[in-house]
Amino acid sequence: MKRLICVLVAGFLAAAFAFPGVGLAKEPKHRDRVRLETKYRDPALKSMDHEADSLNALNDSVSAAIQKEYRAKDKKRSEAKQVIRFDWSGIEKPASAAAFKAPFHFPPHRQYRTNTCWSFSTTSFFESEIARLSGREIRLSEMHTVYWEYVEKTLGYIARRGIQPFAPGSESDAVSIIWKKYGVVPYAAYSGLPPGKDRYDEGDMFSEMSRYLEFAKDHNYWDESIVVGQIRAILDKYMGPPPESFEYGGARYAPKEFLDKVVKLDVDDYVQVMSTLSIPFYTMARYDVPDNWRPTENYWNVPLDEFYECLTRAAARGYTVAIGGDVSEPGYFGLENAAIVPTFDIPQEYIDQSAREFRFDNKTTEDDHGVHLLAMAKVGGRDWFLIKDSAASSHWGKEKGYYFYRDDYIKLKMLSFMVHKDIVQFLMPKFEAAQKAARKNAAEESAKTP
Numbered sequence: 001m002k003r004l005i006c007v008l009v010a011g012f013l014a015a016a017f018a019f020p021g022v023g024l025a026k027e028p029k030h031r032d033r034v035r036l037e038t039k040y041r042d043p044a045l046k047s048m049d050h051e052a053d054s055l056n057a058l059n060d061s062v063s064a065a066i067q068k069e070y071r072a073k074d075k076k077r078s079e080a081k082q083v084i085r086f087d088w089s090g091i092e093k094p095a096s097a098a099a100f101k102a103p104f105h106f107p108p109h110r111q112y113r114t115n116t117c118w119s120f121s122t123t124s125f126f127e128s129e130i131a132r133l134s135g136r137e138i139r140l141s142e143m144h145t146v147y148w149e150y151v152e153k154t155l156g157y158i159a160r161r162g163i164q165p166f167a168p169g170s171e172s173d174a175v176s177i178i179w180k181k182y183g184v185v186p187y188a189a190y191s192g193l194p195p196g197k198d199r200y201d202e203g204d205m206f207s208e209m210s211r212y213l214e215f216a217k218d219h220n221y222w223d224e225s226i227v228v229g230q231i232r233a234i235l236d237k238y239m240g241p242p243p244e245s246f247e248y249g250g251a252r253y254a255p256k257e258f259l260d261k262v263v264k265l266d267v268d269d270y271v272q273v274m275s276t277l278s279i280p281f282y283t284m285a286r287y288d289v290p291d292n293w294r295p296t297e298n299y300w301n302v303p304l305d306e307f308y309e310c311l312t313r314a315a316a317r318g319y320t321v322a323i324g325g326d327v328s329e330p331g332y333f334g335l336e337n338a339a340i341v342p343t344f345d346i347p348q349e350y351i352d353q354s355a356r357e358f359r360f361d362n363k364t365t366e367d368d369h370g371v372h373l374l375a376m377a378k379v380g381g382r383d384w385f386l387i388k389d390s391a392a393s394s395h396w397g398k399e400k401g402y403y404f405y406r407d408d409y410i411k412l413k414m415l416s417f418m419v420h421k422d423i424v425q426f427l428m429p430k431f432e433a434a435q436k437a438a439r440k441n442a443a444e445e446s447a448k449t450p
Contacts, residue, residue, distance in 0.1 A: 044283040084330045086342045092380030093338050094404045098374040100386040103318050104131040108137055108401020111200035111390040112200040115168030118291065118324070119145045120390035121370040123188050123417065129420065130265055132318065140265060142187045143192020143200070144173055144255070147235055149180040150209065153293065155233045160226050162217035168206060169291040170364035172297065172322045172370065172418040183255025184263060189246035192239045196235070205238035247305040271424055274299045274416040275307035277357045282389035282427070282434035286417055299416060302427060304353045308411055312383065314423045315376035324413035324442075325393075326359075332391030332409070351412050359412070367415055371403070383407035427436035 042375055094100065105128045111120050119142045149170055157166050194201065216227050232241075245254045248262065259265070272287070279285040279301045286297040301311075314321050332339040341348070346355055359365035366434055372388040387394075387403040394401050407415075 007295045027331060048211055048447065058288050080316070085333055086331045086340070088333070088336050088338070091340065092340075093336070093340075093406070094377060094386075095378050096227075097399050099384075100377045101388055102374040102386055103128055103320055104137065105186065105372065105388055106137075108388050108394065109142070109390060110199075110392065110425040111142075112392070113280050114200045114202045116142060116146050116200070116202075117370040117390055118170045118172060119143070119149070119158065119175060121324070121372045121388075122172040122322045124372040124388055124390075125172075125320055125418065126175065126265060126267075128320045128374075130263060132320075134338075135360065139187045140263075141190045141192065143239060144185045144190045144242050145178045146184075146192065147239055149174055150176045150235060151228060151232065152181075154213070155224070156210075156226050156293065157213055158222050160218075160265060161222065164249055164293060165290070166210060166213050167290065167293070168202070170208055171215075171272075171287065171289075171296070171416075172324070173272055173291050173296055174294075176270065177294075177296075179267055180257055181373070182196070183257070183259045185243060185255050185258060186245060187246055189248070190240070194238060194240060202238070205234060208234050212366045225234050227313045235375075238309065269421050270418050272299045272416060272418050273297075273303045273307060273310060273424065274301055275353070275356070276301060276360065277353060280434070281429045283438075289415070291367055300427070300431070304411060305354060306427060308407075310416065310419060310427075311373065311385070312376060314419055315373075315385070317423070319423055320375075321417045321419045322370065322412075323373045323417035324367060325416070326365045326367070327369045327393075327413075328366075329409075331415065334396035337394065337397035337399040337402055338404045338406070339413075340406040341412050348408055348413070351408055357413055360415070365413055365415065373405075373417070385410060413414070 029325050123140050156164050180360045189383055245252055274287050286295050288300045331342045374386045376385050385405045387405050394403055
């Protein structure tokens with residue numbers, strides 16, 4: 001077989017040499033090749049493109065000039081725009097914060113560009129409560145609570161798969177909830193300010209967290225450990241990581257130990273009160289505002305006159321109150337350090353439960369801001385309340401960090417407050433009677449059911 005193959009190959013080679021055009025292909029004299037060069041552009045079209053580019057550039061420059069001109073005009077108009085303010089010349093108001101006999105509180109501390117009034121006001125309130133109950137003065141960290149509240153909001157966002165909005169702001173009871181779970185630390189142990197900074201600004205931090213959580217939602221990515229870990233990495237970047245332990249008074253504490261052994265404040269001794277017609281009086285229910293994001297349903301709902309009486313009782317007994325409501329009214333002005341309801345808004349004699357509810361319903365009264373109510377004094381025959389405030393406007397006037405709220409403003413515009421349970425004990429019989437009536441009605445309805 002091998003011999004036969006060799007014979008055939010030899011014959012083929014002989015034929016190839018005898019007849020050059022048969023068998024083997026002849027090497028070509030030329031091969032086509034490629035080269036790289038600039039794309040040829042048609043001269044006429046190139047000229048037209050150049051003309052179009054020149055026209056676009058001209059249009060862009062004209063547009064930019066017009067836009068710049070109108071932006072400048074808008075800015076000038078905005079800066080010159082007048083807003084409705086109240087003429088204070090005829091109002092008799094407290095001369096200064098010294099007109100009040102305020103219980104102990106630390107000097108006002110600004111929140112700057114953050115939505116953390118709920119923590120600043122309630123932390124200040126708890127600092128006053130510590131002093132009232134024990135005589136100890138302990139300056140506490142507001143931002144330690146804010147850090148962990150953002151973590152809790154992230155957990156809620158994950159659990160509800162993004163249905164719960166991730167937004168700044170919260171309520172006074174958030175401070176109680178965070179302290180019970182994560183503890184509390186002195187301000188000296190955690191300011192929440194990055195190195196070299198002395199003013200809070202959560203704008204970039206919040207934007208970065210929001211973008212990340214939107215990404216998680218868009219991709220249906222809900223791994224709790226990773227998502228929370230990323231949010232904490234962002235918080236650490238802007239606020240610094242909260243301490244696991246710290247030195248205080250010659251001893252070392254973890255945050256929960258500090259709450260139990262040093263602060264010694266039972267946060268369960270505090271109640272939250274509101275006044276709305278949308279819920280039966282003398283029941284506990286949800287405070288229906290966006291900042292109550294959890295949402296907690298432990299607010300005591302009482303009529304307006306008893307809502308106000310709780311505040312006057314607290315002030316008369318040397319108790320302070322964490323209170324919140326609307327601060328966007330013509331009669332609310334930082335340069336005067338004062339807040340009242342002008343008669344051109346509503347005559348004083350018409351401020352009642354219905355007027356309050358109407359504004360809450362149509363959103364002209366909203367849950368804007370939390371402050372610390374310190375004391376009450378009579379001036380010009382009216383009740384005035386001394387308010388410690390962490391917002392910028394409280395520093396515009398001569399009383400840096402304070403406001404004076406008149407009784408009408410409290411009744412119409414303040415929506416809820418937190419106070420020690422001692423102050424609301426006079427309401428307990430009414431709550432018990434309402435609960436008894438509710439149980440009776442439930443039993444009667446049950447008996448009617450076949």
